[in-house]
Amino acid sequence: MAKLIKIAAAKDVPPGQTAAFTVEGQRIALFNVEGTYYAIGDTCTHRGGPLSEGDVQGTKVTCPWHGADFDLKTGAALGPPAQQGIPSYKVVVESDDIKIEL
Helix, strand or coil: CCCEEEEEEHHHCCCCCEEEEEECCEEEEEEEECCEEEEEECECCCCCCEHHHCEEECCEEECCCCCCEEECCCCCEEECCCCCCCCEECEEEECCEEEEEC
16 A cells, blocks of 8 residues: 655755655655656666756756656656666645655
């Protein structure tokens, strides 16, 4: 059964910002794109780059190490060199709390 886990307060990740968290042993990147939050695995499947440090254009993040692109909505790999997608997590905002479903 999935459970909601608080990872941040909304004020801690303002629009246009990204933060990384370790939740139950998993590195998760939280993105605020124009007030909509997306949570994906923080580790690029190509060579392990930190996606939370990548360039965000719309709902796409580019790994800062080798340029692999990922969809923030689904975690799908959008372009090489990554061949595999990354986990994507449902985000729930309750009051000022940002929670993800694990």
